[in-house]
Amino acid sequence: MKQKLIISVFLLCALFLIVNNIYGHKGTKKDFPSKPITIIVHSKPGSGIDIMSRIIADIAQRKHKVTMVIENKPGTQGVVAMNHVLNQKRDGYTILGVTKSFLSSVLVNATTVKIEDFFYVAEVMQDAEVLIGNKNTQVNDFNSLVEDAKSKKGKQIWAGPGTGGRDQLMALKVWETLGISGTWVDYKSSPQTALALLRKEAPVSVGNPGDIEGKADLILLAVAHPERLKKFPEVPTFKELGYPLEEYMWRGYAVANGTPIKVTTFLENLFKEIVKDPQFTSYIEEQGAFSKFNGHNNFQKKINQELHETKLLLTKAGLLQSYINFNPIQTTMIGFAISSLLIISIISLALILKRKTSITIWFSAGMIWLSLMFLHQTFSFIIPPEANITSPALIPRIWSILLILLSTSLIATELLGSKKEPIKEDNVKTIQIIVLTLLYFLSVPFMGFYVATYIFLSISLFILQNKNIYTIFVTASTFTIVCYLIFQLALGISFPTGILG
Amino acid sequence: MEMTELITNFYAGLMQLMNFSTLWVMFLGMAVGIVVGALPGLSPAVGCAMMLPFTFYLSPINALLLLVSVYAGAEYGGSISAICINTPGTAGAVATSIDGYPLTKQGKPGIALGVSLWSSVIGGIIGTIGLIVFAVPLANLAINFESYEYFALGILGLTIISSLSSENYLKGFIAASLGLLIMTIGYDHELSFSRFTFGISELQDGIKFIPAVIGLFALSEVFYNIARIKDKGTEKKKLSYTFPAISQILPLKFIIAKSAIIGTIIGAIPGAGAAIASILSYNEAKRTSKTPKEFGHGSLEGVAAPESANNAVVAGSMIPLLSLGIPGSASTAIMLGALMIHKISPGPDLFKPAPYGHPELIYGLFIAFFLTNIILLILGLIGNRLWVKLISFPDSIIYSIIVATSFIGSYFVNTSIFDVIICFVFGIIGFLLKKGGFPTAPVILGLILGAMIEENLRLSLVKGGMLVFLQRPMSATILAIALISFLWPILKHLLNKKKYTPPAIK
Structure with missing residues (x-):
């Protein structure tokens, strides 16, 4: 006892301490920041912006006594992270890591989030877009790339991670400026894109200088930056080659609109200091990029301008078109009607055969219902004839037809098989x-x-x-x-x- | 390379490790890794990311070792929750729970945990030897592994269904097709539209794997077993603390070795990962087992195979990172970042003699890989007693805690309540599957492999077309193995039936 x-x-004492610790800070007003600031990153741990943010958090902690924690919210090319930040309290304790790719992802993805929903606090780095090739192939410099493209008449493969992203837009820009054309193949990720180049499957890819890090055979063909890169002084710029092309990716930080100006000013100054930190600059320069600070005013102006440009490019490329032709609710209703019909017919069949239905039969009927819903939707996908893709309906059709066939046979065997008494539980x-x-x-x-x-x-x-x-x-x-x-x-x-x- | 040079390099590597801080870093990393791995919802990559800031202040070799230890520890740690509460802590531990959890239910968690530990350690050591000896050919394999081969590998993975569902093929295939179909939900990046999201914006990213696994395995197990709780909720369960004897581990040596080889090779292929390696080796273990009937009911071979494979993956995944500069997984991507912070770029140059390369780093890492496995063994042996103690509480307590753990696990994957709802929905699906006598593991298989199969089929068709799959020797071979491995259990089953039917007719 x-x-x-x-x-x-x-x-009880331990519980009291915890309650006090978690809920106790309420109501105490202190200068910002009085608790840890969360940086929301739109990609998985290990990505460029993730590692950069972790370095920033480390500098903020050591040099400026500001605690920052990184939270990864990957999904839908940044839309998930943006939505998350908009749904938090607008007090500056949740900030969003932003990159130029967001401009296209909000346009390409069907989403309610807008670029204008955010207050862009500071830009912290810039990374030139580059063309990457393999030195062991015929396409080992800029001129040979252009020749190869002309001889292949649009069949030259341009590899890159993703569709509708910055890299593809850069490819489109290059094609336009140089008067050539190519075929964009989406290799899904940077490692796979690099592998495609290493095995000489694609002669060229679009990316950033850091992408060739450690891959001895890969070389830069041209740099879309006004000056040559410090780390790759031998690589010519587009400007030198006679084409006025400048394109770079940037990264920075933003908060949701409506965050107090006192807080955003604090954050802007904090980032200004961090960008100067040698630990930060040396990491950024190691990748052939530049640490570059732009405060809110310049950053916001630039974004507005680039958003307009991105819209034009995406429209031109046909990437803003809608490829489905249905109302989700209507389609779901039709699917529901089919399912009801089906289940009624199964019950009647069971009654006719004087068999008891079992959970197996119900579940299989559910599977048929699900497959029909999926199958039905695949017929509303529109595949543009000029698109160089495999239909997104192919695989779902295979699986759903398979599931229908299997479930039907299971129902048949169950109905025709011997009767089993259900276990009472x-x-x-x-x-x-x-x-x-x-x-x-x-x-x-x-x-x-x-x-x-x-x-x-x-x-x-x-x-x-x-x-x-x-x-x-x-x-x-x-x-x-x-x-x-x-x-x-x-x-x-x-x-x-x-x-x- | 000349022998003397090799010895010098190994010696230089060894010198790098001969200090207190290195050992301390490895112990710390391993302990963090085991905890992160055992907690469902926290992946090895999350563990590595959490430790990344500490690497800024360590020497390059210690930085790398810290992350490697976390990675290896997490791959082992995933098996602890898989065995104890049927909740795989990592994707690589899914196959472990198929046989590990039944052992716990039989009151032998100590045996399962012990086999898992020894297999992880031995698998890790064999993987390390693979890393040292076969880095060059495996790096070539990684380069030449195209979308055709990834597709074929996915198909090969699917063939395990036929061996997982030997009790009723139809039900097993239905479960797998369900998983594959569900995996097609989500945003289609090629055509930029939401596919099968039925108007729910959270589905744009598709069904997340870990919440689905936790629902299907852990939650459904709770729902299914509630009606069977017998205890009065006060007395502790009598679980055996016996850990496996050498005589129980020794017969597993071939399975462990074979699985480690599979793990090393799959690990070297960027993007394939521990989940696929463990599934393939589980299947291979069952196919060649003398007692295939025990699989799914607490076979020690079924625990040893995936655990050996998923720890060998850690060593294997270092191959593309170190020799090609290509990170094949999120954890190795963080290692790449850590190296770049120290101004070291991985890739073939690393192996060049100093001052151009860093051979002392490479060879130090090789030696350290052996050491980490010994540390894993020490920490694992200490930990196992604790885990058994924790799960010997009455069922009513264990089941309630599993539900709360399911919340934690599915929530932390993406800190999203929607994922928790997904977990619940899969809990119900799993419950219905179990009630209807369907196996649940094939659903998971469909979820693991669905995206890989579809992505690479679509890419291959754009690049070459259907015939290329058969023209390329590697993809054709994998597909042929897949066909055999698919038909083998069915044929064996039919043949056995034939053998035994005549007396029944008489």
């Missing part, structure tokens, strides 16, 4: 726990992780034959405390705190 009391008091508890799980998952954003988890664990333990209040208390408390210790304290990642936070 005494032991139980001591454990209880100990757990106590399903009440199962349903209780399923509903409880759903409620728990949905309640976290409102109640916060710790509160919701505590409540969930207590109820769930109670349902699952554990009526001992002390065990419930100890389990729920210990789990919450351990989560806090591992995630918040040791790993430095935080859970949603909900309306209390």
